[in-house]
Amino acid sequence: MTLAPEVLHSAEATTAELLKSLIDLGMAFKDQEQIYARRLAPTAIRDLVVTDLPDAATSLADLVAEFQHDLLPLCKNEASPQFLGFGDTGDDPAALAGSLLAMFTQQNLINQSFDSPSATFVEIAVLRWFRDLIGYASPPLPEVSTVWTAGGVVTTGGTMSNTIAMMLAREHRFPGTMQSGVTDPGRCAVVVPRGIGHYSIRSSLAWIGCGNAVIEVDTDGFRYDLAGLRHALAEHRDEIMAVVAYAGDSRTQTVENLRAVHDIVRSKAPAAWLHADACWGFMATFSPTTRRLVDGIDLYDSVTVDPHKVMAVPYAVSALVTRDVEALRAISSHSDLIMQEDFAFGQVTPFVGSKPWSSLKLWMTMRAHGRHGLAALVERRFATMRDFVMAVDSRPRFLRLHNPDLTACAFLWLPPSTDLTAPDLNRINDVNKRIHGRLLADGEWYLHQFSIPDPGVLSLGEQLHPLRFMSVNHRITTAQVQGVLDEVDCLGLQITRETGPTKESRR
Ligand SMILES: Cc1ncc(COP(=O)(O)O)c(C=O)c1O
Known part of the structure; x- marks a missing residue:
């Protein structure tokens, strides 16, 4: 779709009219059959796009025209029915509405009182819906008096949710590490299935000072070889901080034998944090007919979900939910500058200061x-x-x-x-x-x-x-x-x- 010049260049066009016309442009892009309107080599795109900042101002209308002409045809349309490699379509109408409204309202969930009076509670509602789908119990509403009783945290993606899960595992294994730092990375090992895990676990260990302590266990049909798991847990018992299971791995989306892995870990390495990466498997909780696939997921200490993969919502939104509703207390941070209030999500979201209202698109989608x-x-x-x-x-x-x-x-x-x-x-x-x-x-x-x-x-x-x-x-x-x-x-x-x-x- 090309925006009509009279919309773009009319002297009287208000900002609102221009923005409304961009919704038509965005929808036409999503609705197109094609993935790409144009393909160019990366260096050709570099030379087209990476220029010096001009001294002179450019009108918004001209910028939109340039975007339409130069950039948009090169953009990937993952909502195209011919894009068959991932699922991040980001095209649910309610999710698009939620994204737009979150952008316009510019709430900041770092605080509640003056920064996001209602948005904070939308986030808490969504986290409780997620907990419910996973099978975690939540406290009755009158007991939800702080962010630590929300039972989870909304993040930017599965990588960040997994990283926070590894922080929880570290703090669970060595309480006080938030203050003292890691003293014995050799005992921060994490067990993962060989060859099918997502790199975010290995990276997160490096990011949180735990080194490179990944113990890979052989797989059978893209799931843990259970005898191999028992053996690894016995052999490395004193080194193990966490065990990660995939409810849908990144390659074949095979769902782990979650209950069997849980039972083995609890009996052989009871001190280990048990984390389920359900970036993909979360979708199985939506229907009673597919729920059996993730049987036992509610027994895990923490679960990563990644709605931008499975709920057709625009980037970037994920969440980490925890079985112990107050688990995130262990990795909270405080400041007298801001965030001295019960409902400030800034206290429980590591790595993040200002926090966008990512949960509105989830709230809209799930309600719709x-x-x-x-x-x-x-x-x-x-x-x-x-x-x-x-x-x-x-x-x-x-x-x-x-x-x-x-x-x-x-x-x-x-x-x-x-x-x-x-x-x-x-x-x-x-x-x-x-x-x-x-x-x-x-x-x-x-x-x-x-x-x-x-x-x-x-x-x-x-x-x-x-x-x-x-x-x-x-x-x-x-x-x-x-x-x-x-x-x-x-x-x-x-x-x-x-x-x-x-x-x-x-x-
Ligand atoms: C199983 C799994 N975990 C984690 C991630 C990382 O998610 P994100 O890209 O949202 O950070 C992915 C991404 O493909 C994944 O498939």
Whole structure:
């Protein structure tokens, strides 16, 4: 959509009129089928965009026109039904409304009394809804008299929520570290599943002074190998500060055996903090039919949720909720400058000073859907995933790596005449990497790619580079499911023609 010049350049156009016209522009962008209107090399974009600050002022109308002409066509539209690699569509109408209103009202949740009289309580309401979905008990409302009885904290993303969880783990293991600093990083180890964890855990340990003490345990089908977990806990008992389980890992979204992991950790390493990263798995709590997938999550000490991944809300919003409603007291900070009041979220949000009203878009979205609407949202995504699985399984040159638990499916394209009994993994990985590269360069479709240990489909434990489809976007229909598979097949065949036959077919 191009804004009409009369709107942009009319001398009488008020700020409000101009801003209203930008909503049309934003919606047209989200509604477009395309992911990108234009692709350029990074250096070409650098040279286009990175300029000196001019001395002269530019009118807002001219800036919007320049944005439309130069920047917007290069922007990624993740709400496009052809963007099939992630789920951060940010297109829920109520969430967009909440984002706009939060921007206009400019509340600052660092304090409550003068800074965010009502916003603070919207945040508390949302945290209590999250706790309820997870299965954590919350105190009766009259007992909610401080931020420490809210039972969680809204953050900027899963990385920050996980970092705060690791701070809680550290303080739980070594009370007083907030004052004394870390004295024995060797005893701050965190157990994670090998090869499938998210880097935020390792990074957060470095950020909070715990070093690089990650203990990786082997996996079986993208979940902890439970015997391996028992063994690691026994072997490293004195070093372990926390155990992390993924309710939907970042690659295949496989949900951990949460209850079994809990039972093992509580019996073998009872002092360890047990954290569930449910950035993805949170969506399973929306519907009674999918809730069983995260059975036992309410037994964990803390849970990360990441609504910008699973609730179609714009960036950036996540939350950490804790089983012990007052757990965040242990890592609070105080200042006599500001925040000397019971409902100041500034006291319980590490790393953050001024704090935006990110929870308004959640409040709007959750109210607009209601429990039933949220359930319908997740059930639709699961139905789309079932369609994808059927489609991929019906095609001879495609190989699925797993049975999807949630909304992600990793698969490989196999060159013709691949011998499944002695597959040429280098060749298969190479072709799949090239397919991904071409998809990215063309910009018409998007599938994600990563490396992952083979769960046993070709050669157990070897690194694979599959493509990944995700079924979060509500605009995906059979047309996109078939369309992207046709495209992958076509690119794969083209690449094998260009690069020659496989090792197996030469034999
Ligand atoms: C399992 C998991 N945890 C944490 C994160 C980090 O979330 P964010 O990008 O919101 O910081 C991701 C992101 O993909 C993830 O998949």
